[in-house]
Amino acid sequence: MTENFLKNYRTLGVQPGVSWKQLRQAYKKMVNAWHPDRFQQDVRQKRLAEEKTKEITQSYKELANYYMKFGVLPLPVEQETSPVTGESTVPAGPTKDPAAEAGIPEPAAAASAGESRPWISRQRARIIASLALIGSVYYLWQYTPWEPGNHALVEAGPVIQAPTAAPEQEDVTPPAKHFTTGSSLGEVYAIQGVPTRTENNVWHYGNSKIYFAAGKVIGWEESMDSPLRVSLVPGQTADDNRYFGKGSTKAEVLAAQGAPDRDAGNVWEYGASQIYFEGDRVREWQEAPLYPLRVRP
Structure with a gap:
């Protein structure tokens, strides 16, 4: 890593x-x-x-x-070591016969040490068994699936994880499909993604903007070429029985009229129609014939 x-x-x-x-x-x-x-x-x-x-x-x-x-x-990339000696468990290479390295023929070497050929056979058997054990450990380490987050593979270059089960969908899928007024910074990030840039309390997504106060969404400006994943108040939908009037809250306007085309804080625009707020309450509105508002009869 x-x-x-x-x-x-x-x-x-x-x-x-x-x-x-x-x-x-x-x-x-x-x-x-x-x-x-x-x-x-x-x-x-x-x-x-x-x-x-x-x-x-x-x-x-x-x-x-x-x-x-x-x-x-x-x-992280870690080199496996022996838990007892702290030395690397990777074999340094084939084990050589000390007698052969010294240039002494096997019979002469055995005779000089006062030992017989069976001792040499046992020594070779131990060497072969050790190499077989090391090979088995290497095979299991190389080809056995590992749980992500619990083990690391030793390699040169970029980290490559051993085959694992597919990531859980709940970790990849955003917790919600849309954000709205009052959503937190983390919720907006999970739904809308990484902003193009941030400036004070404003997150930019292309030509669209999202405004925050105290870490919560208070408004937005949406551009047609940079759509935002914004929606009504969670759990509410507009229907024929919902209306708003003077003194209605922004939440009530959202439930009746839906998300505005442009949110400028104290002014919400629905096409050519506009709704004016004083604080969180409706003060007045201007309705264009082609963009009717759901004003209380």
């Missing part, structure tokens, strides 16, 4: 080997903790939080891209 991936893990406050679900949870926690709105009273701290948020987002993006490409998160 490259030093850059290690830095990404450190930035998100987790250790290599975490699951994809744990990584997402850590990212959401870090983004909420470092959101610039939490440091409104300290300009220096707010500027630091903005840089930290960018660094956190970039680190998560690099790890997420790796996960989407390989199906696993990058893991």
